[in-house]
Amino acid sequence: MADIQEILIDDTAIAEKVREIAARISADYAGKELVLICILKGAAVFTADLMRHLSIPVTVEFVQAASYGASTTSSKKISVEKYGEIDISGKHALFVDTIIDTGETMAVLFSAFAGRGPASLKAVTLLDKRSRRTANVSIGYSGFEIPDKFVVGYGMDYEEKHRNLPYIAVIKTTR
Numbered sequence: 001m002a003d004i005q006e007i008l009i010d011d012t013a014i015a016e017k018v019r020e021i022a023a024r025i026s027a028d029y030a031g032k033e034l035v036l037i038c039i040l041k042g043a044a045v046f047t048a049d050l051m052r053h054l055s056i057p058v059t060v061e062f063v064q065a066a067s068y069g070a071s072t073t074s075s076k077k078i079s080v081e082k083y084g085e086i087d088i089s090g091k092h093a094l095f096v097d098t099i100i101d102t103g104e105t106m107a108v109l110f111s112a113f114a115g116r117g118p119a120s121l122k123a124v125t126l127l128d129k130r131s132r133r134t135a136n137v138s139i140g141y142s143g144f145e146i147p148d149k150f151v152v153g154y155g156m157d158y159e160e161k162h163r164n165l166p167y168i169a170v171i172k173t174t175r
Ligand code: IMP
Pocket: 042, 074, 097, 098, 099, 100, 101, 102, 103, 104, 105, 106, 149, 150, 151, 152, 156, 157, 158
């Protein structure tokens, strides 16, 4: 594909990591009431894979978080949509995202849900661009730490494209 620069993580490596994370979550939440909260759109693919590898009962909810502004950097204006009716009171809530960059999106979500009386509130991410973190959020489960490069595929987009790629790739951009 023309604007793909290099494959960073192939489908086999992703699948292996998803299984590993799912095993850890299954062990940690055994006997607890777990709610996965998928952060649309980017986490749709990861959530679908992750939930199918959990060996414990789970429910799934969806929120939409969007930062408006530049397309390859996260702007700090983050809006959360479609979360009005989600009830996490007394339950163990786990946000699912494919990538944590500055952490600002996750910080906004944590503060939006913290007051809803969850038994616990954590996050799982497949990719972590730790060097870019500006928000003070603690991530419960993180798959791969990656360098500060803009990636697409496995649910992640550049201008809404490439979400369908089964691997994670670095894209050619002029960041
Ligand atoms: P944060 O608020 O800076 O942590 O940004 C998190 C969100 O930005 C993710 O949920 C993605 O939607 C998007 N994002 C951050 N880095 C990338 C990337 O390299 N590729 C695609 N989307 C990204």
